[in-house]
Amino acid sequence: MNGAESLVQTLTDQGVDICFANPGTSEMHFLKALENPRMRSVLCLFEGVCTGAADGYYRMKDTPASTLLHLGPGLANGLANIHNAKRASSGMVNIVGEHSASHLKYDPPLTSDIEGLARPLSHWVRRVESPRAVAWDVAAAVSKASEYPAQIATLILPGDASWQDAGEPVAPPRTVAVAKTPDAARIDHIAKVLRSGEPTLVVLAGRSTRGRALELAGKLKAATGCRLATQFFSARIERGAGRVTLERIPYAVNAAVEYLKGFRHIITVETTEPIAFFSYPDKPSLLKSPGTSVHALAEVGEDGAAGLEMLVDALGATYTPAVLQQRSTSAPPTGALGPASIAQALAAALPEDCVLVDESLTTGRETMGLTVGAARHDLINNMGGSIGYGTPVATGAALACPDRRVFCMVGDGSAMYTIQSLWTQAREGLNITTIIFANNSYAILKAEYAHMGAGAPGERALAMIDIDRPRIDWLAMAKSMGVPAVAVETAEAFHKAMADSVHEAGPCLIEVRL
């Protein structure tokens, strides 16, 4: 077999059986190797879709996908969503095609410093030096991408390493990552804090916002009266009816400071203490009150569930029942669209076990808190802050969970970044309902302009914030890439469109005209 065949076989042997690809000339042997039926190849029309889809796939499966990118610029196009994935602790294996070693010295036009481009946002970068090394290099990449927290592994594949003979197949062993258990000494200390009765907030992140960890957090709350929250953004939360509901630390600095000031203690689980997303003149970066103490139950990358289990045990709360979220029973809303009616429509329409990808900056920020009583679902946020993450992540999530409907709520400005996702959704027949909140503006920036102390934007500044000239025709945009679409202007129409979308296989788009 040649190097490319060795690569694809090793990927699948190691459990990586999906590849989000946008190939070029130097990857033709890789394409040929993709004839391997164990690998599912998904074509994306822009590399930011590939890397965002790999992120979405990881979020739902906890195992890495691979991407195929064409030399330095192909990698560069995928970097923004690699950044978001890295901040979400999603693992992925990026295969970056490269010129053959013998050709590189002539500095042909597509040459760039691929290692230099990869390193700032990859945890692990390696260049294949020989086709016979490919299998071992791939195994190392998958191993890194599968650690906890997972890593971004980028493997550079020169053309000659791809087409030359790789010898007999080899099967490097698969490694199994084990998260570090938190130090037992911390448990006693934190148990004391919780027994003190002083106001305490437990902030959950990583894998502690789901499954057993979430149940345990509910027991803690029931037993000690502590409150439970997440950062404003979370990689994935299990929420809705029948689950332990987590509060959300506000985004705006003043609101977050106000929210946190009542707590004497903050206990962090797989995260750090709350900080502001951006810096502003005359606003703090650290959001807690000066008198608040921060205690780490589990550092990022440690096993938060194990820490919570020990803590619950230390507090004798193992059999304390958690309070679970009630299903909201309010009827579907009617009338004008606004934060409350949007939330009601969502809460009424979301089907059980759906996945909700949220990149609705302005609209969603005011809405999401009102949807905790929806049927149980998984909620995914943008962890890195680079917009254009939503539609690719929804694409990957839908491929990871073909039996679950994915709802992707996205602002119009964000959607335009990686709108090519719609094409892949149509091509693969993915069960995704894309909800475009069309306010014809980078609306969040109007608020941020004021928060920055810059006052009200003048005409020229506003022209850089409003995207209403021309107004994007979302129905035409969806049609152009083969996705059926509908526009809604009332709460009842929005609810109906969402409910209808559940009954139709494949993607659709709802333009919510605000």
Place this chain on the structure above:
Amino acid sequence: MNGAESLVQTLTDQGVDICFANPGTSEMHFLKALENPRMRSVLCLFEGVCTGAADGYYRMKDTPASTLLHLGPGLANGLANIHNAKRASSGMVNIVGEHSASHLKYDPPLTSDIEGLARPLSHWVRRVESPRAVAWDVAAAVSKASEYPAQIATLILPGDASWQDAGEPVAPPRTVAVAKTPDAARIDHIAKVLRSGEPTLVVLAGRSTRGRALELAGKLKAATGCRLATQFFSARIERGAGRVTLERIPYAVNAAVEYLKGFRHIITVETTEPIAFFSYPDKPSLLKSPGTSVHALAEVGEDGAAGLEMLVDALGATYTPAVLQQRSTSAPPTGALGPASIAQALAAALPEDCVLVDESLTTGRETMGLTVGAARHDLINNMGGSIGYGTPVATGAALACPDRRVFCMVGDGSAMYTIQSLWTQAREGLNITTIIFANNSYAILKAEYAHMGAGAPGERALAMIDIDRPRIDWLAMAKSMGVPAVAVETAEAFHKAMADSVHEAGPCLIEVRL
């Protein structure tokens, strides 16, 4: 004034009066500073459009534009077209917003190693350390971007340097770049080569494919019988009726080797000897025959026109008239669309002094040679090989030359990379005719698959090359972003659509169904 105001004022003082922007929270003071009426701000919905537009602007004006990008991921989204600009020797000044120094230490979500991301594709990278240094940093950036060959200058602007007091306005001096004159010793040597009568090819690039240099090359040819060519890709060529026509070294390795094998000498002007774009098993990287000698009249960055002037003088050819291209007089074509009829339609429809941006990989490769008899025009190619350069470059070229129609020929696969350009074209009312060659395929890859020795692609490989499921609806795509569009299926309809587009201000799109 604050740092942001100092920045915008210094940019305009230094002659940089256009900014392709996609701002975020950390750039709100920059937005406020853009109220300065001397700066034209152009909003782009994706950063790859910003950087590609800056490239196009430079190609036509020979002076740099600026971009405004939002932190590391915003820069990352612009990198592929920065790569293309760098390979075209286009200058640009990238302003990258960044967290305040005081905030950075908390590693907030949007933090990344911006210097690390910038360096592989920038010639010059600097971080503003104080608002009072902004003016000097900007002047240094513009100076670098204005050198010849021009440079990519990237300036990182932390929020606090933007909003803090910059003191009294300062006016750093403007520097004027002067290209180095080629060494006179080379002239004598090359004159001897040309006098020998041995078969010689002069390969022109950089600024030597236009204006006085092009005339001088024509005199050389007339006086010595040498032939004149460009590399397959050129940053900008002045061509068409009344100009000296340059041959084009073929793209395909075998064809290029065949083309070059008759030459005993290759004289290079602002370029290097011809090399293959990609490496292939069993094909050479260097395209010349083993017995061919290469002589550099002007290195990259040297003044090719000065070298040609000295050479023409040495050969006593100053008053030798060059042979100029005749206007082709063939009637507009009718019937089926194919390489020849597409070329005839172009040659008949292109108006005098238009700009032709070519990113039509498969279709254009077979067509362009047949358009040398069109009315005089400027032709722009992709120098870096990263697709998605065409529509942004056309956007920037149209802003640089508001009185000239820009035609952008682009394959469907390439167009999807940075399709957001259409929105900016509609918003700014730019005189751009976008021609989509819709073959529903990364057609070039089918040829490359065979060239690679991979045979005929199987079903799964083909699925990564064809983009016909779903077929992109280009009329809907154009409509979604406010650009009028028409689809054509015959040569006469194509010709008519192009001719019509000249008479209508603002952008339009022609889908050429192949």
